Amino acid sequence: MLTNFSYIRPKSLKEAMKNLSAQGAGLHAGGTDLLGCLRDHVFEIKKLVSISGLKELKGINEIPGNGFRVGALTTITEVAENPMVNKHFAALAQAAREVASPQLRNQGTIGGNLCQKPRCWYYRGEFYCLRKGGNMCFAVAGENQYHCIMGGGPCFIVHPSDIAPALVALDASVRVTGPKGSRSVPVEKFYVLPSEDVRRETVLRPGEIVTEILLPTASGTHSSYRKVRTRASWDFALAGIALVLRFNGDVVANARAVLSGAAPIPWRSREIEVAITGKNLDPDVIA
Numbered sequence: 001m002l003t004n005f006s007y008i009r010p011k012s013l014k015e016a017m018k019n020l021s022a023q024g025a026g027l028h029a030g031g032t033d034l035l036g037c038l039r040d041h042v043f044e045i046k047k048l049v050s051i052s053g054l055k056e057l058k059g060i061n062e063i064p065g066n067g068f069r070v071g072a073l074t075t076i077t078e079v080a081e082n083p084m085v086n087k088h089f090a091a092l093a094q095a096a097r098e099v100a101s102p103q104l105r106n107q108g109t110i111g112g113n114l115c116q117k118p119r120c121w122y123y124r125g126e127f128y129c130l131r132k133g134g135n136m137c138f139a140v141a142g143e144n145q146y147h148c149i150m151g152g153g154p155c156f157i158v159h160p161s162d163i164a165p166a167l168v169a170l171d172a173s174v175r176v177t178g179p180k181g182s183r184s185v186p187v188e189k190f191y192v193l194p195s196e197d198v199r200r201e202t203v204l205r206p207g208e209i210v211t212e213i214l215l216p217t218a219s220g221t222h223s224s225y226r227k228v229r230t231r232a233s234w235d236f237a238l239a240g241i242a243l244v245l246r247f248n249g250d251v252v253a254n255a256r257a258v259l260s261g262a263a264p265i266p267w268r269s270r271e272i273e274v275a276i277t278g279k280n281l282d283p284d285v286i287a
């Protein structure tokens with residue numbers, strides 16, 4: 001059963017921020033992750049501040065000469081289907097298409113996808129684990145076949161988003177607005193390892209809202225996102241990779257490779273980047 005909370009749907013970003021400053025307030029976008037967390041008592045909220053009516057946080061547009069902007073409330077379906085995204089940022093469009101099911105993509109937003117909570121079954125279940133303020137990670141000696149293989153400790157969550165690794169590979173930033181003003185954070189620096197702070201997943205400060213995602217111009221690059229999951233139907237990544245390459249003739253001049261499903265944050269693999277840069281991508285190099 002859900003614990004009672006009050007509900008407010010502000011008409012402006014300013015009003016949303018004011019309401020979010022209240023003790024126990026929580027932000028709601030599409031609700032596809034948040035409501036599950038509340039129902040399962042992963043955490044509690046006293047006041048639910050829904051930003052879903054803020055039109056200025058919706059839509060995708062070109063910033064002439066300076067890349068593209070995706071509003072945080074743009075649905076994942078809109079990202080997946082947008083012709084500009086498909087033309088310039090194939091990895092992002094492909095990652096968006098790999099997220100969950102059509103219904104969840106229609107309701108879930110890109111901002112919510114980046115800020116969703118991890119899927120560790122101990123964290124989501126009735127276990128008072130480190131991430132909830134307890135004193136142990138139950139995955140260490142427990143059922144951990146889907147936990148992280150890189151970057152873990154003292155907690156071993158896997159970062160759940162397909163979109164975030166694509167954004168890191170594309171060198172995107174998020175624009176964040178809060179009580180102390182606005183700032184831009186590269187998506188690569190947006191996530192926090194458990195060894196830095198086991199109680200939070202992002203650098204967001206209390207009351208801060210992701211308002212938009214900024215993608216630098218990607219002309220001359222090729223990009224893709226591929227994902228492996230345990231079943232053919234919708235599921236989180238068992239492993240995945242976002243790859244952005246710039247070629248000089250047939251040779252890789254520049255590479256950014258980011259793994260999903262492997263670590264508590266989107267995991268940039270410098271090893272892959274070094275291994276393929278300066279090479280012709282023949283089957284041996286790819287293997």
Ligand SMILES: Cc1cc2nc3c(=O)[nH]c(=O)nc-3n(C[C@H](O)[C@H](O)[C@H](O)COP(=O)(O)OP(=O)(O)OC[C@H]3O[C@@H](n4cnc5c(N)ncnc54)[C@H](O)[C@@H]3O)c2cc1C
Nearest residue numbers: 029030031032033034100108109111112113115161162210
């Ligand atoms: C069954 C299922 C399968 C799924 N499979 C996948 C998958 O394969 N790949 C994948 O990537 N995802 C998957 N997801 C996650 C899904 O993509 C997210 O639930 C969705 O993107 C969240 O968006 P939302 O707008 O509904 O966020 P909400 O549920 O409203 O919010 C999620 C969290 O983010 C915070 N938040 C939301 N928007 C902002 C913002 N603008 N600024 C700051 N904080 C914010 C909220 O406070 C909340 O804590 C799955 C989810 C479900 C339920």
